[in-house]
Amino acid sequence: MRVPSRSPGQRPGSSVTPAVRARRRVPGAPPGPAAAPDLDAYRAAVADLLVEVAALAGASCATARQVLIDERLREPAIAAVLDATPQGLIGARETLLLEMARYQPNARSSAADLTALVRIYLLSRIDVMWWRDTPGFRTDAQVDASPELVDLEWLRRRDLLRFRYTEQPRTLLGRGVRAARRRLWPDATPRTAGLRFRRARREVVALLNDVARELAASSPPATPPLWVTSLVRSAEHQHRLRRLGYAAMVPSGHCLGWAVDVEMTWFGRFGVRDTLAELLLARQRAGEINVVDEGQAWHLCLAPAVRRRLRRAYEAEMGV
Known part of the structure; x- marks a missing residue:
């Protein structure tokens, strides 16, 4: 098996660059008790890990992948984040190995291969680390009844939303109408199932409105508004998605109400996909959001530091 070539200065058997190693804690040096995990170091270490996962993607490499995961997840840059999640390092490791063992590629999943699965899982752990003390929405009924969420349709009818969305059809007739529209106008809207719940936290609405305004200001006049493909979900619905083959991670920032998915691929038709990507990554660099590239859509999660400002x-x- 060929292993990807190393850059100058890398030690044999490692895909970790000197810059990443320099960010790691010196062995034997105790971490500061109140120090937050270094998310830049975490993302860089995950990127290095993904190179090695890709090199061990074959079906015969399952044992080697497990050894790799065991080793790399214990590295300080990664362990600091996973240890701060509700599952802890050991729970996160076991969950990831189980996800990898069960993985079956399918057209519905945003994880096109094992490497994408590992990327989505590990980067989304930032969400659950940030919001680890937030109770999740366990059932559909809790989402529908929660006073922490607002109805998007009520806001849309009052022209208070700068972004767009579509709802999942609930009836056979509705699904038929959706299918007919897609046949007649296949590129008029993104190819998405739509929102199961048209509800969101107030801070999430403020973020999406802000990003939508930025996109509009940076795009040609005919560019459609920002399109949201998923918002809050219940744990009940998350498991429903898993049974259908989607890469719906557990636990998830969606089930805490702080994560959203926004369409990316469709905006390539209008020449602004890269513009939108840079807007989102700039907010990540500023510490406002976590971004996970899931292919057609990108997953976003608010950072706790911006919650008060967005509220x-x-x-x-909204004038309230």
Whole structure:
């Protein structure tokens, strides 16, 4: 089996660059008790891990992949984040290995291969680390009844949303109408199942409105508004998606109400996909959101540090 070539300065048997190693804690040096995990170091270490996972993608490499995961997840840059999640390092490791063992590629999943699965899982752990003390929405009924969420349709009818979405059809007739529209106008809207719940946290609405305004200001006049493909989900619905073959991770920022998915691929038709990507990555660099590339859509999660500011922005914009 050929292993990807190393860059100058890398030690044999490692895909970790000197820059990443320099960010790691010196062996034997105790971490500061209040120090937050270094998310830049975490993302860089995950990127290095993905190179090695890709090199061990064959069906005969299952044992080697497990050894690799065992080794790399214990590296300080990665362990610091996983240890701060509700599952802890050991629970996250076991969950990831189980996800990899069960993985079957299918057209519905955003994880096109094992490497994508590992990327989605590990980068989405930032979400659950940030919001580890937030109770999740366990059932569909809790989502529908929660006073922490607002109805998007109520806001849309009052022209208070700068982004677009579509709802999942609930009836056979509705699914038929959706299918007919796609046949007649296949590229008029993104190819997405739509929102199961048209509800969101107020801070999430403020973030999406803000990103939508930025996209509109940076795009040609005919560019459609930002399109949202998924918002809050219940744990009940998350498991429903898993049974259908989607890469719906557990636990998930969606089930906490702080994560959203936004369409990316469709905006390539209008020449602004890269513009939108840079807007989102700039917010990640500023510490406002976590971004996970899931192919057609990108997964976003609010950082706790911006919650208060976005709540004030929502209240100011909505006049409440």
